[in-house]
Amino acid sequence: MLAFARKFFRSPSSKRRRGGWWSATTTHHTPVEDAIGVIAGTVLTALGITMLSHLGFMTGGTAGLAFLVFYATGWNYGLIFFVLNLPFYALAVARMGRAFSIKTSFGVGLLSLMTAFAPQFLRFDYIDPLFGAMLGGLLIGFGLLALFRHRASAGGVGILAVYLQDRFGWRAGWTQMITDLIVLCGAFVVIQPWAIVYSIIGAVVMNLFLGVNHRTDRYLAT
Structure with missing residues (x-):
């Protein structure tokens, strides 16, 4: 038993030598950790989008563009979201690397x-609009943060x-906020002004959370 414990709790350096790229370090996630992080981030993001959709609100970014098309046409939101993301894959493949592209593709598909x-x-039975x-x-915001921290989006x-x-x-949070506000300006043609006010509140909360918490000088793992 003692020998097994020594083998199991061997030093991180020896694990890295034997495990190679699979082993986690202070600046690197394992594929399993990435998968868990991407799935968790996707679930949280989907829950937030579903809640906003139930209330008739919007958000920003590509999800907001999908909301604009959804409210204007009534087409399936998930399909709209998937199609709108296709042009951005070129940037991911060309500039962000294969790992980022694969994880992002998985997250977007899910x-x-x-x-x-x-x-x-x-x-949902009842949700107070402001809450x-x-x-x-x-x-x-939590979902996107999890995705960003695992080098996905x-x-x-x-x-x-x-x-x-x-x-x-x-x-990343400030970039997201600027684009979100631009998208929300287009919401005046598809939803009521009072819904836009609540949508802006939600977008501000999301992006303030990202702006404060997603910083490369505080989180170095990839």
């Missing part, structure tokens, strides 16, 4: 499926935000 089928397995807007924005603007942070040091 998020598209979850939001497409969410009404069949998740329904729902803030909680929905916070859930999406929810696609679209998230890919651009991560690229700009890596290339120029621009905070």
Whole structure:
């Protein structure tokens, strides 16, 4: 038993020598850790989007563009979201590397499926509009943070935000906030002004959370 314990709890350096790229270090996640992080981030993001959709609100970024098309046409949200993300994959493949592209593709595909089928397995009885807007924005913020920290994104603007942070040091949260506010300006043609106010509150909560918590000088793992 003692010999087994020594083998199991061997030093991290020896594990890295034997495990290679699979082993975690202070600056590197294992594939299993990445998978868990991407799945968790996708679930939280999908829950926040479903909550905002139930309330008739919006969010920003590519998800917000999908909301604009969804409210204008009534088409399936998950399918719209998936199609809108396709052009951004070129940037991911060209600039962000294969690992980022694979993890992001997996996250976007899973998020598209979850939001497409969410009404069949998740329904809300009552949510206060202000509370729902803030909680929905916070859930999406947590989800995106998990994705960013595992070198992935929810696609679209998230890919651009991560690229700009890596290339120029621009905070991903602030990039997301600017694009979100631009998208929300287009919401005046599809939803009521009072819903836009709540949507802006949710977007501000989400992006303030990201702006404060997603910093390369505080989190170095990839």
